[in-house]
Amino acid sequence: MTTTTAAVLRSHDTPFTLEKVELGPLRPDELLVRIVGAGMCHTDLAIRDPFYSQTLVPAILGHEGAGIVEAVGPSVTSAVPGDHVLISFEYCGHCDSCLHGRPSYCAEFWVRNGGRRVDGTTAAESTSGEPLTNRFFGQSSFAEHCIATDRNIVVVDKDVPLELFGPLGCGFQTGAGTVLNEMKLRAGQTIAIFGAGAVGLSAVMAAVIAGASEIVVVDLNQDRLDIARDLGATRVVHGATDDLASAVTAGSAGIDYSFDTTGIATVMLAAVQSLAIGGACVLVGATQELNVSPMALAGRTVTYVLEGSSVPRSFIPRLIDYWRQGRFPIEKLTRTYPLSEINQAEADSHSGVTIKPILVP
Ligand SMILES: [Zn+2]
Numbered sequence: 367m368t369t370t371t372a373a374v375l376r377s378h379d380t381p382f383t384l385e386k387v388e389l390g391p392l393r394p395d396e397l398l399v400r401i402v403g404a405g406m407c408h409t410d411l412a413i414r415d416p417f418y419s420q421t422l423v424p425a426i427l428g429h430e431g432a433g434i435v436e437a438v439g440p441s442v443t444s445a446v447p448g449d450h451v452l453i454s455f456e457y458c459g460h461c462d463s464c465l466h467g468r469p470s471y472c473a474e475f476w477v478r479n480g481g482r483r484v485d486g487t488t489a490a491e492s493t494s495g496e497p498l499t500n501r502f503f504g505q506s507s508f509a510e511h512c513i514a515t516d517r518n519i520v521v522v523d524k525d526v527p528l529e530l531f532g533p534l535g536c537g538f539q540t541g542a543g544t545v546l547n548e549m550k551l552r553a554g555q556t557i558a559i560f561g562a563g564a565v566g567l568s569a570v571m572a573a574v575i576a577g578a579s580e581i582v583v584v585d586l587n588q589d590r591l592d593i594a595r596d597l598g599a600t601r602v603v604h605g606a607t608d609d610l611a612s613a614v615t616a617g618s619a620g621i622d623y624s625f626d627t628t629g630i631a632t633v634m635l636a637a638v639q640s641l642a643i644g645g646a647c648v649l650v651g652a653t654q655e656l657n658v659s660p661m662a663l664a665g666r667t668v669t670y671v672l673e674g675s676s677v678p679r680s681f682i683p684r685l686i687d688y689w690r691q692g693r694f695p696i697e698k699l700t701r702t703y704p705l706s707e708i709n710q711a712e713a714d715s716h717s718g719v720t721i722k723p724i725l726v727p
């Protein structure tokens with residue numbers, strides 16, 4: 367067992383509290399990682415919805431961890447103590463989706479990422495012996511230490527700024543992966559991105575990498591539209607308009623790809639209505655229903671992505687290469703907070719002050 371400190375969510379409507387917790391013991395395929403940085407993603411905050419939190423609390427959240435391996439179980443083959451690792455989502459490795467290189471659509475995705483092991487156990491308890499949910503995305507990294515698995519870690523070179531890279535494990539991978547893995551955007555094609563948060567802006571960077579001829583970005587926050595332009599958006603649209611689809615298409619026959627990161631029904635509809643015939647709309651993080659006329663879909667497709675349809679161990683090193691080349695400048699979107707200021711980070715994420723908070727234990 368390892369005694370460590372974690373940010374614990376005890377109820378859907380209370381702040382996170384820093385508590386001493388006991389982790390472990392490690393199972394054969396698990397690793398103990400000392401966290402150096404953990405991104406905060408909207409999925410962490412969505413857990414405040416009582417629908418999710420009632421079965422999870424008390425819980426340690428966090429699913430964009432980066433750290434240094436301290437100990438490994440006997441069957442771990444992908445890392446040794448001292449390795450620098452990013453931690454991504456968990457998957458089974460043997461279902462049809464996993465075997466076809468689509469681990470984010472693993473048949474056991476929600477079982478394995480929902481906060482407990484497949485057998486229903488957790489690997490953390492409070493000092494009074496109370497079980498704490500801590501297998502959230504196979505990590506629960508809002509802590510000084512977390513337990514990862516042999517499957518969901520990505521070993522990275524020791525010369526990269528580990529603390530910065532945790533969000534590659536979810537948010538940035540989701541945005542960039544949607545463009546590069548799911549859409550497979552080609553040079554000269556056009557894209558519209560709805561919502562300029564961490565996911566939308568990483569999609570902008572990926573669209574530039576792919577050579578998009580037009581990158582339209584929609585948001586309600588002018589500061590974020592300015593950042594989108596700085597990252598390579600060719601046109602920005604303030605979302606407070608009566609006819610969003612027309613504002614996006616601007617008289618053209620429509621765009622090749624649209625990407626909604628807002629999950630808002632009217633915005634998702636505009637993303638579909640912006641498409642040219644043959645175009646494809648990709649949705650992520652939706653909590654509302656998409657209400658669209660079937661005729662509006664004639665010759666068009668709509669899909670929903672998880673984790674940018676990425677294989678983390680192959681895609682994240684590629685993103686790090688783009689970062690080294692200056693083409694994936696995620697540091698423009700991040701701000702670090704001590705783990706003890708997690709509630710401030712959450713407030714700043716909600717208010718839009720910070721695009722991607724990174725918590726540093
Ligand atoms: Zn699987």
Ligand SMILES: [Zn+2]
Pocket residue numbers: 407408409410429536537
């Ligand atoms: Zn996430």
